[in-house]
Amino acid sequence: xxxxxxxxxxxxxxxxxxxxxxxxxxxxxILNLDVKEDEKIKDLIxxxxxxxxxMLYPSNSNLIDKFAKTYRECYSxxxxxxTTLLPKVNETLHLAYDFADLGIVTTKxxxxxxxxxxxxxxxxxxxxxxxxxxVKKPKPDAEPILLALDKLNKTQENAYxxxxxxxxxQASLAANITPIALSCGYGDENELKKYSQIxxxxxxxxxxxxxxxxx
Numbered sequence: 484x485x486x487x488x489x490x491x492x493x494x495x496x497x498x499x500x501x502x503x504x505x506x507x508x509x510x511x512x513i514l515n516l517d518v519k520e521d522e523k524i525k526d527l528i529x530x531x532x533x534x535x536x537x538m539l540y541p542s543n544s545n546l547i548d549k550f551a552k553t554y555r556e557c558y559s560x561x562x563x564x565x566t567t568l569l570p571k572v573n574e575t576l577h578l579a580y581d582f583a584d585l586g587i588v589t590t591k592x593x594x595x596x597x598x599x600x601x602x603x604x605x606x607x608x609x610x611x612x613x614x615x616x617x618v619k620k621p622k623p624d625a626e627p628i629l630l631a632l633d634k635l636n637k638t639q640e641n642a643y644x645x646x647x648x649x650x651x652x653q654a655s656l657a658a659n660i661t662p663i664a665l666s667c668g669y670g671d672e673n674e675l676k677k678y679s680q681i682x683x684x685x686x687x688x689x690x691x692x693x694x695x696x697x698x
Contacts, residue, residue: 486583491646494668502565506558528669529648571686586611623653
């Protein structure tokens with residue numbers, strides 16, 4: 484039986500920090516809102532965009548939809564040039580593709596994500612792509628992972644979710660698959676270690692799975 488490996492995107496396979504921070508801050512300026520420190524925004528990457536705004540600006544809930552629309556307008560202009568693959572991602576995906584069915588499970592929206600994956604040259608590796616637009620309950624709920632498994636016609640057996648935030652770990656556990664956490668992204672390493680094995684990058688995570696497979 485082929486293994487199933489699902490990947491988060493931001494902070495797991497791609498470095499989208501500049502694209503997200505610049506779009507976020509530009510949208511805030513356009514709406515005449517005070518701009519939070521970079522670290523406060525980065526700490527919330529992995530949550531859906533509207534949730535990020537609500538957590539940072541709880542007294543401006545009436546602006547959530549307007550912020551999201553403005554953010555996407557800003558993001559659309561810069562995301563391709565300001566997003567890069569993290570180190571050794573191509574090697575990671577070539578290695579994983581040989582023994583597993585691969586999918587993406589992300590809280591990014593569905594409009595730009597397929598274009599971004601194509602631009603980065605990695606869309607070809609994935610048999611399914613689950614974005615925020617595909618589910619009613621995003622991570623940490625189990626729904627996006629279970630949907631990915633359904634699209635792949637796979638069960639939870641020999642299935643892994645690799646991600647960099649506690650949302651990825653919580654969704655994995657809720658879906659009854661094995662979580663693997665990464666320290667290369669936006670999550671709190673100490674928090675991640677409480678619930679999952681943790682590796683410096685997706686490449687090391689895949690090597691770990693391969694070692695298990697070969698026992």
